[in-house]
Each structure stands twice: as C-alpha cells, then as structure tokens.
Amino acid sequence: MxxxxxxxxxxxxxxxxxxxxxxxxxxxxxxxxxxxxxxxKCGCEIGECGACTVIFNGEAVNACLVLAPxxxxxxxxxxxxxxxxxxxLHPIQQAFVECDAVHCGFCSPGxxxxxxxxxxxxxxPSNAVLKESLAGNLCRCTGYLQIIEAVRKAAESMDDMxxxxxxx
Amino acid sequence: MAKENPQGNKFNVIGKASPRVDAIDKxxxxxxxxxxxxxxxxxxxxxxxxxxxxxxxxSINTERARALDGIRAVLTHADIPGAKSFGxxxxxxxxxxxxxxxxxxxxxxxxxxxxPELADKAIELIEVEYSPCPVVSDPEQALSPSSPLVHEDxxxxxxxxxxxxxxxxxxxxxDFVIEHEYTTQxxxxxxxxxxxxxxEPGENGGVTITGSVQNLYSIRRAVASVLNLPLNRxxxxxxxxxxxxxxxxxxxxxxxxxxxxxxxxxGRPVKMVNTREQSMRESYKRHPYKMRYKVGVSNDGILQAMxxxxxxxxxxxxxxxxxxxxxxxxxxxxxxxVPHVKTDIYAAYTNNCYTGAMRGFGSPQIxxxxxxxxxxxxxxxxxxxxxxxxxxxxKDGSITATGQKLTHRVTLDEAxxxxxxxxxxxxxxxxxxxxxxxxxxxxxIGISCSYRGVSLGAEGADAAGVGISLQxxxxxxxxxxxxxxxxxxxxxxxxxxxxxxGLSSDKIVFxxxxxxxxxxxxxxxxxxxxxxxxxxxxxxxxxxxxxxAPVAADMLKCKASALVFxxxxxxxxxxxxxxxxxAAECFRRGISLSAHGWYKSPKTTWREEDGTGDAYFTxxxxxxxxxxxxxxxxxxxxxxxxxxxxxxxxxxNINGAKGQVYGGVAMGMGYALLEAYAxxxxxxKLGNFDEYLLPTICDMPQTEVIFLEGDDxxxxxxxxxxxxxxxxIAAPAIANAVANATGRRVRELPLTLERVLxxxxxxxxxxxxxxxxxxxxx
Numbered sequence: 001m002x003x004x005x006x007x008x009x010x011x012x013x014x015x016x017x018x019x020x021x022x023x024x025x026x027x028x029x030x031x032x033x034x035x036x037x038x039x040x041k042c043g044c045e046i047g048e049c050g051a052c053t054v055i056f057n058g059e060a061v062n063a064c065l066v067l068a069p070x071x072x073x074x075x076x077x078x079x080x081x082x083x084x085x086x087x088x089l090h091p092i093q094q095a096f097v098e099c100d101a102v103h104c105g106f107c108s109p110g111x112x113x114x115x116x117x118x119x120x121x122x123x124x125p126s127n128a129v130l131k132e133s134l135a136g137n138l139c140r141c142t143g144y145l146q147i148i149e150a151v152r153k154a155a156e157s158m159d160d161m162x163x164x165x166x167x168x
Numbered sequence: 169m170a171k172e173n174p175q176g177n178k179f180n181v182i183g184k185a186s187p188r189v190d191a192i193d194k195x196x197x198x199x200x201x202x203x204x205x206x207x208x209x210x211x212x213x214x215x216x217x218x219x220x221x222x223x224x225x226x227s228i229n230t231e232r233a234r235a236l237d238g239i240r241a242v243l244t245h246a247d248i249p250g251a252k253s254f255g256x257x258x259x260x261x262x263x264x265x266x267x268x269x270x271x272x273x274x275x276x277x278x279x280x281x282x283x284p285e286l287a288d289k290a291i292e293l294i295e296v297e298y299s300p301c302p303v304v305s306d307p308e309q310a311l312s313p314s315s316p317l318v319h320e321d322x323x324x325x326x327x328x329x330x331x332x333x334x335x336x337x338x339x340x341x342x343d344f345v346i347e348h349e350y351t352t353q354x355x356x357x358x359x360x361x362x363x364x365x366x367x368e369p370g371e372n373g374g375v376t377i378t379g380s381v382q383n384l385y386s387i388r389r390a391v392a393s394v395l396n397l398p399l400n401r402x403x404x405x406x407x408x409x410x411x412x413x414x415x416x417x418x419x420x421x422x423x424x425x426x427x428x429x430x431x432x433x434x435g436r437p438v439k440m441v442n443t444r445e446q447s448m449r450e451s452y453k454r455h456p457y458k459m460r461y462k463v464g465v466s467n468d469g470i471l472q473a474m475x476x477x478x479x480x481x482x483x484x485x486x487x488x489x490x491x492x493x494x495x496x497x498x499x500x501x502x503x504x505x506v507p508h509v510k511t512d513i514y515a516a517y518t519n520n521c522y523t524g525a526m527r528g529f530g531s532p533q534i535x536x537x538x539x540x541x542x543x544x545x546x547x548x549x550x551x552x553x554x555x556x557x558x559x560x561x562x563k564d565g566s567i568t569a570t571g572q573k574l575t576h577r578v579t580l581d582e583a584x585x586x587x588x589x590x591x592x593x594x595x596x597x598x599x600x601x602x603x604x605x606x607x608x609x610x611x612x613i614g615i616s617c618s619y620r621g622v623s624l625g626a627e628g629a630d631a632a633g634v635g636i637s638l639q640x641x642x643x644x645x646x647x648x649x650x651x652x653x654x655x656x657x658x659x660x661x662x663x664x665x666x667x668x669x670g671l672s673s674d675k676i677v678f679x680x681x682x683x684x685x686x687x688x689x690x691x692x693x694x695x696x697x698x699x700x701x702x703x704x705x706x707x708x709x710x711x712x713x714x715x716x717a718p719v720a721a722d723m724l725k726c727k728a729s730a731l732v733f734x735x736x737x738x739x740x741x742x743x744x745x746x747x748x749x750x751a752a753e754c755f756r757r758g759i760s761l762s763a764h765g766w767y768k769s770p771k772t773t774w775r776e777e778d779g780t781g782d783a784y785f786t787x788x789x790x791x792x793x794x795x796x797x798x799x800x801x802x803x804x805x806x807x808x809x810x811x812x813x814x815x816x817x818x819x820x821n822i823n824g825a826k827g828q829v830y831g832g833v834a835m836g837m838g839y840a841l842l843e844a845y846a847x848x849x850x851x852x853k854l855g856n857f858d859e860y861l862l863p864t865i866c867d868m869p870q871t872e873v874i875f876l877e878g879d880d881x882x883x884x885x886x887x888x889x890x891x892x893x894x895x896x897i898a899a900p901a902i903a904n905a906v907a908n909a910t911g912r913r914v915r916e917l918p919l920t921l922e923r924v925l926x927x928x929x930x931x932x933x934x935x936x937x938x939x940x941x942x943x944x945x946x
Contacts, residue, residue, distance in 0.1 A: 038204035039197020041410070043360045044444045048857035051360055079197035093195040097187050100823035103831065104654025105194025106361040106410030112195060134865045138857065140358050140411050141654045143830030144865040146823075 006069040012037075013081025014165060021068035028052045028063035030071075031078060039079035039109050043138070050137030053110035053117075054078050055166055060117035062136070077166050079109035082116065084165075091158040092116060092150075101150035103141030110137050115151050120163055124155055180734060182667045182885050185823045188659045189678050190408070190652065199408040202364030202380035203441045210366070211240055211280040213430050213440035214287035216294050217449060218269035218276060221305075221484075221519035221850025222318070223298040225265060228276060233290040238282040240434045242290060248429065250396030254421045256386050258486035260319065261522075263394055263425045269298070270318055271484035271519055272851060273450035275422070280430040280438050303850045307481040307516035308458065318484060318517035325482040326490045326515040328497040330569050330779030338473025338508025342464025345473075346548060350537035351916045353844040354456040354481065356448060357526055358862055361410020363420060363451065364441040367427035374401025375428045381406050382416040382653055383691040384683050390421035391428050402428075406681040412653035413835070414525035417691055418487050419451045445855035452487050452524035453845050455480040455515070457496075457533035461541050464508075469549050469559045473508040474569075476500050478534070482515040483522030489515040491627045492523075496530035498783045501569040502538030503580050503619035504560040509569045511779070519850040525693055527832075531620060531896040532839060536917060539616040539900030544913060552597055553615055553904065554588045562619060562789075571780040574787065579815040579878045583791035584617050586813040586874045591615075591793040600908050608801040614904025616897040617791040621784025622889045623696035626774035631767060632689035632700040636665055636708045638716075638761040642736055642748030644671060647679040648704070649689025650697045655891055656824035657697045661705050663821055664884055668709030670733030671747065687766075695788075695889035698820060700767055702884030708765020715759060720750050770882055786880055790814040790893045792833075794901035795869075798909040803925030805841055805906055807869040810898070815876035817888035829873045829894040836898020838863045841918050 005020035012035070021030050028045075031037045031054070043051035045064045052063040055077035082090045089097065092115050102108045111134065118125055118133040125133065130151055139147065193199040230242040245252055245266035255261045265274045277294050281287035302316040309315055310323040317323060339345055365379030374397055381387050384404040392402045404424070409416065423440050430438040442450070457480050464473035478496060482489040493513045500511045528535075546556035561580045567573055588594065596613045603610050624630045637645045646665050652658035658678040666673040679685070689701070713733065721728040726740035737744045754761055774781040795809040812829045819825045842861045846853040854860050879886035899917060906924060907913045914923050922930045 032203075037197075038200070041201070041361070042203065042441075043362065044857050046444075046856055046858055049360055079195075083196055089192065089195065093192075096195045097191040100185075100188065100191075100827050102188060102191045102194045103656065103827055104359070104361070104409060104411040105190065105199055106201060106359070106654075108194050109197050131866045136864075138360055138862050138864065140360055140413070140835070140862065141831045142827055143832070143834035143871070144868045145830045145871060146827055147865065148868075 008069060008072040010071045010073065011075045013077055014168065023069055025068040026064050027066040027068050027071055030068040031063060037078050037080055041106055041109055043106070050110045050114065051107055053113040053137060055113055055117055058120060058167055060114045075168060079112060082112060091162050092154040095150040095154035095157065099146045099150035099153060101142060101146040107137055107139040111139065111147055115154060116166055119155055120166055179667055180670070181663050181673055183819050183822065186659060186663055186673055186821050188656060188824070189662050189673065189676065190658050201361055201410050202407040205366045205378050205407060206439060207366065207368060207437040210437040210439050211282065211430065211434055212284040212287045213278060213280050213427055213438045214291050215275045215426065216277040216291045218265070218272055218274045220269060220298050220300050221272050222301040222303045223269050224301060225267060225269060225276065226297040226299055229295040230277060232293040232295070233279060236286065236290050236293060238286040239279060239290045240436065241280040241430050242277060242294070243429060243433060244277045247433065248394060251393040254390035254394060254425060255486060256418055257488065257490050261485040263422065271521055273521055275426070278426045278430060280434050304518045305520055305847070305849050307479050307518050310516040310518050311514060318519060323517045324514065325486050325517050326493045328494050328513050328779060330497050330500070330509055330511040332569055332571060333508035335473055335475050335508050335510040339464045341466065342472040343467040344548065345462060345464045346544065347462040348541060348544065348915060350459045350461070350540060352457045352533040352536055353917050354523065355454045355839060355843045356845050356860055357413040357415030358860065359411030359413060359415055362442040362444055362447040363416060363423050365424055365427045366437060366439045367431035368437040369431050369435050370401065370403065372401055374403065375431055376403040376405065377424050377428060378405045378407050379424065380409050380416050381420050381424070382409065382412040382651060383418065384681050385688040386418060386691060387420055387424050388683050391424050394425045395428055395432060404683045406651050408680065409651060409653040413527040414529065414693060415451055417525050417693060419524065422450065444857065448855050448860065449852055452483065452522045454526035455482070455489070455492060455523040455533065459534065459537040461537055463541060463545065465545055465549065469551050469556055471504055471506045471560045474501050474506045476511040478513040480513065480515040481520055481523060482517050483520045484517065485522040487522055487524035489523065492525065492530040494627065495621065496534050497779060498570055498621060499531055499619065500534045502542070503562050503617055503789065505562060505566050506569060511569070520847050521852065527835065528892050528896045529694065531618065531892065532899060535616065535618050535896045536900045536903065539897065540903055540913065540915060543904045543907060552594055554584060554593055557584060557617060570783050572782045576786055576880060577878045578789065579876050580617060580619060580789040582876055583789050583813045583815060584615070587615060587791045587793040587811045590872060590874065591795070591811050593793060597908055608799055610798045610800055610909040612796045612798060612905035612909025613793065614901045614908055615791060615793050616900040616904060618893065618897045619787045619789050620893050620896065622699055622786050622788060623694050623769055623784070624690070625784040626772040626781060630690060630700070630769035632704050633687050634661060634701055634704040634708045634765045635686055636712055636763050638712060638751050640748070640752045640755045642746060642751055643675045645677050645679060647681065647685055648701050649681055649686035650692040650701045651681045653692065655697070655828065656821065657692070657701065659824055660698050660820050661701050664702050664705035665709050668706060669713060670735065670738065672736055675736065695891040695893065698887050699883050699889055700769065702820065702887060703767035704765040706765065706884050707767055708763045711765060712763035716750055716754050719754050719757060719759060720745065723750065723753060786882060786888060788815055788888045788893050790897060792897045792901040794905045796902060796905040796909060798906055798924060800910060803921035805919055805924060807837055807902060810869045810871040811874065812871065812894065813874040813876065814890055814893050815878040816890045817880040817883045818877050818886035819875050820885065820887050825875065825890060826873050828890050830871055832894025833871055833898050834863050834868060835895050837867065837902065839917060840899035840902040844918055
C-alpha cells in the first residue's frame, strides 16, 4: 500500500499554505482532521447531502468527493473564511440569521457556501436557478422556505465587493 | 404563576420575530457538533455489526485483531463490568451481543485504535462464527404461535386497548359500515448529522461523554449501569445537535456505552463517529403500521362506531414501542366524537431494524389512516370532506375516545375553516372531479386535521428545570435540562427569561445541557419543551425577580409592586436604574443571583384495563390543506400549495414557529411521496441518501402558515406545542389531494409513482438482472 504523503500548495480562505497530505484522504478529512477546520460538516461522504460544500476555484464542490492531493494549486474557501473578520457577519450569513434559515445548523455551512457559489455566477438568480443551485444541499429541519428567503435577501442587499475575495 | 405582565397584554419579546440565539455560531462554523470535538491523544472506536438479522453466536475470536499494531482495545460482552444491556422500558438491548444477535445493527465487538483506518482494519480481523436462525420479518406472522421467537418470552412487545360504549350497539346504530386497511412504511429520521460522541476518562474514575445526545439523562443511566458507576461519575454534555427528531434519544445509549467502555479500558479519550451507513443500519426508525379500520356511520354522516386493529413492527428491541403505540391508541379515532370504540394495537418483535421515537410518535400513521378514511366516508355519503369532518369533530366539552372531557377551548373547527377558506377548498374540490380528460396533468386538493395530546401524558413522570444565573453586569447565563436540537428551544427559553426579567435577549448566553449542571428533566420529546421548560423558565425568573425586586424598590425608594422590568432597566415612575446596577447591588448585599425553576406537569390519569382516562392534560388542534398536480401518465405527484393551520395556544417566537411548520410540512411530504426504509428478510436494502430520498429545495411548495392562539390556561403565556403537530397531518392531506385528482384511493404510503399509476408497488424481487428476467419467463 502506497501511503507516501503528497506535497500540496494551495490557498485556504485567502491564506497560502503548503502541506503534505495522505494520498487517500479526501479534502473533507484534510480540512477537518488535518487542519482543524471543523466548520465544514460530514453528513454522507458520497456527495448527496452537501453539508461539506466548499468553494474550489470559484465553484461549489462536495469536499467529500475531492481527494486532498487534488487541491494542489487551488484556492479553497470554507465557512470559516466567509465573514471578513471574526465579529462581522458576511451579508449572506446575516441574511440566514435574520430569515431564521438556520435551525439545527448542520447544513448551514454548506448552504452558505452554495449560496456564495450561486451568487458568484448569478447575482440575481431566478427562482428556478436558485433552487437548482441549492438542490444538492439537504436540510431536514427548515423545509427550505426560509433558506430561499435568505438567499433572495442576500442577493438583493449585498454589494458586489462582498463576493470579490471568493473569485481569487 | 400566571402573573400579569407589567405591560398588560403587550409583551416585550414574546410573540415577536427574534433571531435564534445560536444562529451566529451556526452560520460561521463556530458551533461545535459531536464530531467537532477532539482531544489530544484520542483513540478512534469502531464497531463490528452482525451480518445476520437473527443468529446464534457460536464463537468470537479477537486474537488477530488484538495482534495488530496500534490497536489499544478489542472488547466483547465479556469485558463489560456492569449491566450487559440497556433500554428505557425493557432493558434487553445488548451493548455487545452474546448468545444471539437479533438484527443487523446488533454489535458483537468494538475496538479502539490509533487511527480510524486501523480501527476498521481490526474490525475486519475479528472472526465470529454464527449459526443463522429463521428470520422473523413480518410483524403479523411474528404474533402467530408458530413463529420463531425473537425474544425468549414471546414476540408480543406491546398491546394497548381502548374501550368506549359497546361496539356491537354502535354498528347496529349505523346505516352503513365500511372497512379498509391502511399501511405506512418504516422511515428514517435522516438528521443530516450522523451520531458522534467523544468519551473521556474522568479524574474521579468516571467518564465524561460529549456528543449528539437528545436525552442526556437516559443515556447517563444506561452508561452508569453498564460501567457499574454511580450516576454522579458519569457526566453527559450535549454537543450542538445536528437534528434529531426523536432519533438521538435512546439509540444513543449504544454508541455512548461503547465509547465509554473503550475510554475507561484504555484510559484515553475515544471518539466514535457513525458513517451514514452505520447510522442507518443501527438507529431505530419510525414504526411501520398496518391498520384495519371498520367504521359505522348513520345516514346523516355521524360516526357511530370504530373498530380498529393495528399491528406495529417494533423490530428487534422494545425501545419506546410501548409509549409510541400508547399515543396511537389514545388518538386512533382521530379528532372526532365516536360513541362506540374498540381499539387494539399490538407491537411485535421481528428481526427488522428496531423502531422507536420519531417526530409524531405514533401519530403520523394513525392520522394517515383516519384522515383517508374520513374522505372515503364522505365519498360514500355524497358529502364533501370538510362537511363530513365538521359533523364529527371534537368541540368544546366533547368526550374523547378514552372518555376524557375536553375542558379547554377546542379550536379544531376553526382550524378547518381557516384552511378551507384560505385554500378555496370546496369549489376546487368539486371542480377537480370534472377535469378535462385530454390533459395528463390532474389537479387535486385535500384536507386533514388532528388533535394531539401535549407532552408525555400518562406515559410517566413529566417535569423539567431551568437554571438562571444573573451576572453583576446585567447579563445572564441560562441553561435547561432539555435540549435544543434545532427546534429552537434555546431561543424560546431565553425569550421567556428575557420577557420575565426585562432583559434584552442578546444579554443571555444559553448553555447546552449538561447532566452535572441541571437535574433530570426527562427527555426532549413529545413537543413538550416550550410548555415544560417555558413554564420552568417562568418559575425560575419569578423566584429570581421576587428576590431582587425588594432591593430595586429600596434603591428607587418605591414599593416593589410599582417596579417595571423592561429593556435592561428597572423603573418606577420617572426614576430608573439599570439591571446591571441592581445585580451589582444584590451581589454587594449577599443576595443570590441564581435561581432554579422547576415545573411539574398537571395531572393525567390512565386505566390500562379498558383504556380510559384523562390521557393528556391538554391537546392541540390543527388542519392542513394540500394542492397537488398528478401526472396520470407517470404517477408523478407535485405538491403545488400547502396551507397549515395550528392552534399553538400562543406563538412565542413567530420566526421559529413558522420554521417548525415549514420543516414539518417538508418531512410530511417526504413521508407521503418519497421515503421508505426498505428491508428484505431483515437486511437493509439501502444505506445512504443516494437511495433514501429526502425532499430537496426543489420539492417544497408555496406554504401558508396560519396560527390560532387558543390561549391555554396552563401554558407559558398560553403556549402549547407545535413541533409534532406540524408534521403529523401533512401526508394525509397530500394523499387526499391525490385521490381527488385521480379518483383513486391509495391506502399505502409512500405514494410512489407506481402506486399512484398502477395502484400497487413494484417490489423488486430477490433476483436481479437476467436472473430476474429468467424467473419471469418460467
């Protein structure tokens, strides 16, 4: 069994990093167990629930379906990097709080990351596009309606500059 | 208790839209769930499950696993120091099996290793020799005398009955009688967070468990008895819960006992996190029911008699089956006046995955049956479903099936009127029956309603505590023995304290439950938290306020009765002080700023012999309306509109209340259309969300929520319950809408494409592919 770690260079939430990662680790495992970034959640490990959604080079991906060595050269954003400082929420997060789109909260980091990716590509999404973009994120508590409301609110109230960093 | 609010009927925070107290932690990734807790030097636990649903264990050989580098413990039943089994009602579920396995979620051995990979490797090296036994998979057959036994003392897990009037007289008084069988499927809670715990050896020779635990006190009892420790040496701390819906209650005993056992054996912290597959395989589900209803009605549409026989599949262990089926037997006639009732419900042991508490707790099944039945009766009588219900609904002073007189305000008719008028029910229902035959898309509309007993009722002890500690800067720490699992309990309880003490809710920090901090408050179940903890929070706040008010009166030189606590100030006329000033002064004078509120539920009664009594101290009422579009070429059902009306007594937080309803509707829609935990001869046929389908954001219809505030005399500010009512009648409203669209009744859930299209389910046979084709030819 080949278990030689693989050297990877990447940026995480805007911070350049170099690490050696086990070749059989997923990005999800690396984030949580390797780096201690536990905001990204693990719900199914087969890419069905979306709780581990992160931004990978500007696209929403399920971190459980990406192998850690694949992040070499990539820019990754996780929920920990969404708010620009420790105290002030990002407008997307603020909208989730205000619309009560957060119940147990386990799906919330993934929902927020999918929303970031959606709005990066489509600043004023139609209802159909909005739903399709979040269809890969399962939520068992909210019935989704307050999430839709939050995404709408964020899209309408947010300045473009709040999305800039995720493009890098 | 029911002190007038100083502002009269106006509240400062109650009933308004308040943000959740834990929302910011949850949207920033700061909230720490079970699997987010780790310790330096921790080991990883893993479980060896039985491959057989029913088998005798002949031998277990752990030698090869033990010999592996990096393995710190390999344990079997022989290594358990205390009780070998657990169970809240029947303590017969083995932590690690010896003798016999009874379902594929049973565990035979556990390991602790330096890495998760090593733990899995060691599991593969454990050799167990089994002698398979005949599998009991049909609950009805399980009750026949010739069935193989799942448990030595017989396969009957529970039997409850209700007797009212004389059933023969009832049928004699009827102009016609109909008889139908309804079945509901086994479903999974499908909380997005799989179970996770961290067990650490404690300094006092005990153990501390931090994890995704819904009922801390029953878990603590199980762990203490299995480890042979006194209760005070087992500390259970609730991590932020990623959903539960009843599922992380008793089921967590298994993983907690195993992790604790490994931690105490190795002397190191042990982390155990279930994969989704493990979670689905092991954790209990909602009971599938088979329900036979024989109902007599007179020509004027008045119900005369109901004879009901229900068989529930308890699976391999009792868990809460006794209580789940008890709620069913109490509510089995639906929210209707029926003079003659004979109900029997049986739960049978099988070798299927065991079943227990899930949102609704025995009500979604019977709601589906009764509410389908009411529509079928209406059709027979030529009445519309609304009129049929109105002629029979419970009203003020009505007597329920168990002989309980309803002494509170019964708002069922109001709820029904609200949904039918908001949805334009009657006109649409009639029009849908004469749709253009050329179009494959048929519209349907359906209604449903229910009554539901609040809290535990006559199940058992029903009390809860809330702790409040005011700080000298005017902030407060609040905690409770009941938990927030996403339903918003932390926010509700904080709001009650904020209202009573005149605090801003952002001045409150709510601490997750911890068995060393709060006394046993029972389980966070039965939609009881707002009622029980809300009342306890009021009691605690009142105690604290009564203690600090005289100091404020002294400071403001007025009578205590003249004080107004509001917006972090205490005022009397034009002079005022801050709550911080008051708290600091109390501290200086040596007056305690901590209080503990305890609330015990009002009395309930029950006679098991004939199933009579005041089963619950109060009830809630609700009605749902669903509109659907059915493609009669494919059987596909799309829910296009939903209206949900509930009498919650009083809305405590409008945001949270609406969210509970939306979530309940979504879960009910999954129950109606998508979800089924399929098993074949005790073997699960699915294990993850690729095959167990949940509603997504694309499936959710436009949903209108209407709240009635019937103002319960006992509830905090009049509040009752909402979590489960919001879920239990969604499926029958959808099923009734589908029947309205297609003209055909489906009496089985879920309403899959083939059931809607063909009237039956296409169950895949044992053989697949070419083997199946061959079988079909011969």
